[in-house]
Amino acid sequence: MLTIGIFAVVLVVVVFAIVTYNTLVRARIRVREAWSGIDVQLRRRASLLPNVMKTVEAYATHERGTFAAITQARAALQQAGGAADAARASDALSHALGRLFAVAENYPELRASENFRSLQAELSDVEEKIAYARQFYNRNVLDYNARIEVFPGVVISRMFTFTAAEFFEDEAGRAEVEMTFGQTAPATGTASPPSA
Numbered sequence: 001m002l003t004i005g006i007f008a009v010v011l012v013v014v015v016f017a018i019v020t021y022n023t024l025v026r027a028r029i030r031v032r033e034a035w036s037g038i039d040v041q042l043r044r045r046a047s048l049l050p051n052v053m054k055t056v057e058a059y060a061t062h063e064r065g066t067f068a069a070i071t072q073a074r075a076a077l078q079q080a081g082g083a084a085d086a087a088r089a090s091d092a093l094s095h096a097l098g099r100l101f102a103v104a105e106n107y108p109e110l111r112a113s114e115n116f117r118s119l120q121a122e123l124s125d126v127e128e129k130i131a132y133a134r135q136f137y138n139r140n141v142l143d144y145n146a147r148i149e150v151f152p153g154v155v156i157s158r159m160f161t162f163t164a165a166e167f168f169e170d171e172a173g174r175a176e177v178e179m180t181f182g183q184t185a186p187a188t189g190t191a192s193p194p195s196a
Helices: 002-059 064-078 083-104 108-112 114-149 153-159
Strands: none
Touching: 002 064, 002 083, 002 108, 002 114, 002 153, 064 083, 083 114, 108 114, 114 153
């Protein structure tokens, strides 16, 4: 009778460990899947930049510093190793894009360009998708990190070396700033102030 009781306790512990391990693995997979959503949007934004730069360059050839900053930020984003690196690179890219669109405000003919307006709309769409993907990813990271830190998951997570995931915390996520990419000029031809 005693051996049946011991066997039952061992069986319960084993089943508990298996269920907890599988729960942690599923949470880690959800974090990875959520990261892929951010990664896709960051790559999409980076792929739009050469077209934006070519369009602006045709009108504002003397803005080499701004173009260099965008190129450098884009390269850093493509080489980012994790969420923290990607967030820093994304911030740098957002700042460089803000400077680029501020430059565009000085060129009414550029702002009137259909190609430029189309690229602005695409970038704005990507920025919204990045914000949504960041929220989705961070929610999954929070769930996963909580599971590996609270009992009973902490026991299994330490046995199998589950490590905490990084949050994607970029400047846009911390501040209440809405990123907009310029507006069309009024009919009088005066430029509106930069809004990015």
